[in-house]
Amino acid sequence: xxxxxSLKMIVAVFGLFAFVGPASAEGNLxxxxxxxxxxxxxxxxxxxxxxxxxxGKYYRWDITSMGGDExxxxxxxxxxxxxxxxxxxxxxxxxxxxxxxxxFDDEGQVRIWFxxxxxxxxxxxxxxxxxxxMVGTFIVR
Numbered sequence: 001x002x003x004x005x006s007l008k009m010i011v012a013v014f015g016l017f018a019f020v021g022p023a024s025a026e027g028n029l030x031x032x033x034x035x036x037x038x039x040x041x042x043x044x045x046x047x048x049x050x051x052x053x054x055x056g057k058y059y060r061w062d063i064t065s066m067g068g069d070e071x072x073x074x075x076x077x078x079x080x081x082x083x084x085x086x087x088x089x090x091x092x093x094x095x096x097x098x099x100x101x102x103x104f105d106d107e108g109q110v111r112i113w114f115x116x117x118x119x120x121x122x123x124x125x126x127x128x129x130x131x132x133x134m135v136g137t138f139i140v141r
Contacts, residue, residue, distance in 0.1 A: 033060040033113055040104065042068020044129055049136040053116050058085075061112045065104035071134075073102045075124035078116070078138050085113040101127065116140045 036059055039047035053059060065071050079099040087094040087102075088111040102110050119140050126134035 033058045035059075036061040038063045038073075040065045040071045040073070040126065040134070042066055044069070044126075044132050044134055046126075046134055046136065051136070051138050053138055053140045055116050055119055055140055058113070058115050061114070062109060063102060063104075063112070064109045065107055067107040069129075071104045071129070072127040073104070073124065074100070074127055075122060075138070076100070077120070078122035078124060078140075079114075081118040081120060081122065081140070082114045082116045085115070087112050 034057060036051055037047065038061065040063070041047075063073060084096055084099055087096060087099070089108075099112075102112075104110070116138070122138040122140060124136050124138060
């Protein structure tokens with residue numbers, strides 16, 4: 001008889017954890033980032049020139065270079081006014097304290113997980129190609 005009670009208690013405890021788990025995960029920023037995409041093209045065009053974000057919301061920005069030139073992506077004011085969780089290059093992840101720029105020498109993708117913490121309009125651009133139209137804006141509300 002004792003064994004059945006113990007088993008029921010164990011099942012009840014695990015059932016409680018299963019119930020609490022997902023509920024507490026909703027408050028976890030890292031659980032569901034909103035995806036943003038940017039493609040840098042060899043003809044010096046970009047797939048997006050404007051993003052509208054909300055302060056305190058978690059985002060994953062996927063930046064892909066299609067090659068054709070070296071691209072150094074800068075967004076200094078955005079990075080200064082965001083909490084950056086991590087940067088991933090392929091299978092490698094970096095946990096930065098701050099961010100200066102992302103340089104693409106060849107085709108490839110970089111992903112950045114971040115939370116904007118201050119409203120404002122923040123420019124992002126490709127160094128050396130800004131005057132040729134490789135410039136955009138993050139509108140953070």
